[in-house]
Amino acid sequence: MQEPNAETVATSPEAVARHLAGSRYLADDSLATAIFLAIRLGKPLLLEGAPGVGKTEAAKAIAQLLGRDLVRLQCYEGIDAAHALYEWNYQRQLLAIRHAGEHEIDIYDDRFLIARPLLQVLRAPEQRVLLVDEIDRSDHEFEALLLEFLSDFQISIPERGTIRAEAQPIVILTSNRTRELAEALRRRCVYHWIGYPDAEREAAIIMLRAGDVAETTARAVAAAVQEIRVRPLAKPPGISEAVEWANAATILEKGGSPWPQAFRRAIGVLIKDEEDLSAIAPELGQIVEEALG
Amino acid sequence: MMRQGTLPLASAPFLDFARLLRRHAFAVAPEQVCSFMQAVTLLGPRSMADIREAALATLAPPPDRRGEFEAHFRDHFHGDGQPSVEGEEDEETRIKDDGGTREKESETMRQEKGGELSSAIEQLSSRDFLRDDDGLGPFRRKLASALPARRSFRTVRTHSRGKLDLRRSLREIVSADGDIPSPQLRRRQTVARKLLILIDVSGSMKLHTADYLKLGHAAVQGADRAEIFTFGTRLTRITSALRIRDRDQALARAAALVDDWDGGTRMGPTLLAFLSVPRFSAFARGAAVIILSDALERGDHADLETAMRRLSARAFRLSLATPLAGDPRFLPTTAALRAILPDLDDLIDGSSLGSLTDFVLSLARPAPAASAIWKRVS
Numbered sequence: 001m002q003e004p005n006a007e008t009v010a011t012s013p014e015a016v017a018r019h020l021a022g023s024r025y026l027a028d029d030s031l032a033t034a035i036f037l038a039i040r041l042g043k044p045l046l047l048e049g050a051p052g053v054g055k056t057e058a059a060k061a062i063a064q065l066l067g068r069d070l071v072r073l074q075c076y077e078g079i080d081a082a083h084a085l086y087e088w089n090y091q092r093q094l095l096a097i098r099h100a101g102e103h104e105i106d107i108y109d110d111r112f113l114i115a116r117p118l119l120q121v122l123r124a125p126e127q128r129v130l131l132v133d134e135i136d137r138s139d140h141e142f143e144a145l146l147l148e149f150l151s152d153f154q155i156s157i158p159e160r161g162t163i164r165a166e167a168q169p170i171v172i173l174t175s176n177r178t179r180e181l182a183e184a185l186r187r188r189c190v191y192h193w194i195g196y197p198d199a200e201r202e203a204a205i206i207m208l209r210a211g212d213v214a215e216t217t218a219r220a221v222a223a224a225v226q227e228i229r230v231r232p233l234a235k236p237p238g239i240s241e242a243v244e245w246a247n248a249a250t251i252l253e254k255g256g257s258p259w260p261q262a263f264r265r266a267i268g269v270l271i272k273d274e275e276d277l278s279a280i281a282p283e284l285g286q287i288v289e290e291a292l293g
Numbered sequence: 294m295m296r297q298g299t300l301p302l303a304s305a306p307f308l309d310f311a312r313l314l315r316r317h318a319f320a321v322a323p324e325q326v327c328s329f330m331q332a333v334t335l336l337g338p339r340s341m342a343d344i345r346e347a348a349l350a351t352l353a354p355p356p357d358r359r360g361e362f363e364a365h366f367r368d369h370f371h372g373d374g375q376p377s378v379e380g381e382e383d384e385e386t387r388i389k390d391d392g393g394t395r396e397k398e399s400e401t402m403r404q405e406k407g408g409e410l411s412s413a414i415e416q417l418s419s420r421d422f423l424r425d426d427d428g429l430g431p432f433r434r435k436l437a438s439a440l441p442a443r444r445s446f447r448t449v450r451t452h453s454r455g456k457l458d459l460r461r462s463l464r465e466i467v468s469a470d471g472d473i474p475s476p477q478l479r480r481r482q483t484v485a486r487k488l489l490i491l492i493d494v495s496g497s498m499k500l501h502t503a504d505y506l507k508l509g510h511a512a513v514q515g516a517d518r519a520e521i522f523t524f525g526t527r528l529t530r531i532t533s534a535l536r537i538r539d540r541d542q543a544l545a546r547a548a549a550l551v552d553d554w555d556g557g558t559r560m561g562p563t564l565l566a567f568l569s570v571p572r573f574s575a576f577a578r579g580a581a582v583i584i585l586s587d588a589l590e591r592g593d594h595a596d597l598e599t600a601m602r603r604l605s606a607r608a609f610r611l612s613l614a615t616p617l618a619g620d621p622r623f624l625p626t627t628a629a630l631r632a633i634l635p636d637l638d639d640l641i642d643g644s645s646l647g648s649l650t651d652f653v654l655s656l657a658r659p660a661p662a663a664s665a666i667w668k669r670v671s
Contacts, residue, residue, distance in 0.1 A: 034350045187320070
């Protein structure tokens with residue numbers, strides 16, 4: 001079967017939204033438009049938003065809709081070129097020098113080069129989807145290092161020269177906004193801020209993602225989670241926590257717990273901070289009752 | 294001479310919009326304007342909504358200026374009149390902070406000894422700062438090296454006590470034609486911890502807020518990573534304003550951002566609002582956190598206690614500098630202070646710039662916990 005072409009899938013924002021829904025990801029009009037533009041303009045897509053709103057899931061869904069492999073680069077403090085671009089296999093180089101004796105060898109040969117995610121993506125014969133996850137966790141220097149890659153889809157290896165992409169990758173960057181990103185990075189990307197979905201969309205996401213959850217349960221969970229998120233919690237629940245809550249409550253209900261009690265007993269999968277739990281506990285009964293309404 | 298190409302007439306509104314944004318200090322690069330017009334073409338456009346989506350995706354306004362961006366868009370493309378752009382709050386803060394409605398309901402019922410000077414009523418006003426020499430130059434210069442340090446995951450070259458750096462060692466070997474010179478070593482780098490200063494701008498702190506803002510400006514200028522917030526009845530991040538090198542300009546810009554000068558205090562709820570925004574609470578993680586406030590929380594201090602406990606769990610060191618401690622007879626006897634004392638690493642005199650700068654410069658040195666010191670005093 002022929003692989004779908006990015007341009008044939010992304011004919012319009014509506015088509016992108018439709019294809020994403022096929023990959024079990026519900027995108028609103030704004031996100032679908034941003035994905036459509038990123039694909040058609042050939043630019044990286046920068047997704048920012050609170051933890052748990054579905055940024056990484058969006059990247060996975062894009063890879064799925066395009067039928068491409070996803071290469072993930074998880075960022076962290078201290079990540080550098082050796083972790084993201086390439087590294088020389090020094091042990092093998094040393095052994096090769098020793099074995100070569102008087103003969104001349106090229107220690108910068110391909111067999112000594114360890115390709116890290118960015119180089120893997122560039123050298124792949126087919127288009128890949130690259131996810132640079134949580135770029136805000138990396139240092140400013142790493143952000144600067146990415147600029148060449150993001151603007152021209154190429155990297156320079158001093159010993160080998162410049163390597164250009166054989167098939168231009170689709171790049172998605174995510175950020176939880178724990179720090180501000182450089183303007184230079186932002187302007188190279190198509191940008192989208194993902195907020196928490198409204199109750200209706202969240203209910204639809206729960207229906208799509210959860211295993212065996214009734215529509216009324218999904219709606220009740222979505223309504224209760226919206227109510228819980230407006231409170232000043234240390235860790236507001238994300239969408240995946242809402243899905244888990246709906247699943248857990250359904251299992252408990254099938255095991256014999258009546259509805260409000262099933263929700264209250266399953267709260268541990270929604271709120272994962274002890275202080276948040278004690279803050280929400282006195283009001284939880286009322287929130288659930290109203291949501292079940 | 295090469296004849297300059299002319300752009301189609303239809304592109305004029307888009308170019309004008311980019312110019313308008315630049316006039317209002319939005320960073321819009323020429324390549325973004327090209328992408329904007331390409332995006333509009335790709336989307337049809339079928340409606341104004343398409344143009345708006347194209348503008349948001351390609352011109353990438355920062356989330357905290359999104360409201361301002363939208364106002365300019367409406368003004369330019371819909372002709373809605375002059376947009377209001379002053380003192381915009383961070384979107385996330387607005388969602389989490391209830392604006393003091395809970396406190397207003399119970400205001401009349403609450404009384405507490407020591408809280409007479411404080412109020413939770415919101416009073417919005419503006420503030421001007423006088424030009425003077427702050428004498429904070431030495432503080433600025435010493436700050437970066439005086440802050441507590443931690444080991445980073447980044448490494449630096451070292452001559453002893455490090456791990457073998459194979460990359461550099463191999464380069465040496467190759468350049469020495471296979472001879473093995475002394476090995477190159479690397480060690481994990483030490484970096485200064487973040488500095489987070491939360492400044493109380495309520496009425497009871499009126500005499501000190503000007504000095505505190507000067508300290509905040511010096512901290513942003515001197516430290517690698519410093520974040521400054523103000524709180525009274527609201528929470529406002531003023532770090533970006535204080536990044537301007539000229540102190541008077543920076544303070545004037547910060548003054549315009551803060552709406553709740555000299556009003557009431559809702560210390561507990563505003564600190565909880567700070568903690569509930571992941572982006573903000575990340576500033577506190579592993580940081581030296583200094584709260585400049587008299588901590589006179591009127592009424593119930595449960596929120597303040599919760600907030601301080603959470604801050605203390607996140608921070609490397611949590612300090613409260615109160616001007617009341619400038620009085621030699623001061624004791625932490627109010628219920629709020631007694632409740633938060635176990636969570637504090639330091640409870641110090643915040644009545645003068647001199648004592649504050651000395652304290653900030655001593656943050657790297659260990660000190661007994663605040664509760665131990667004040668138990669001895671009382």
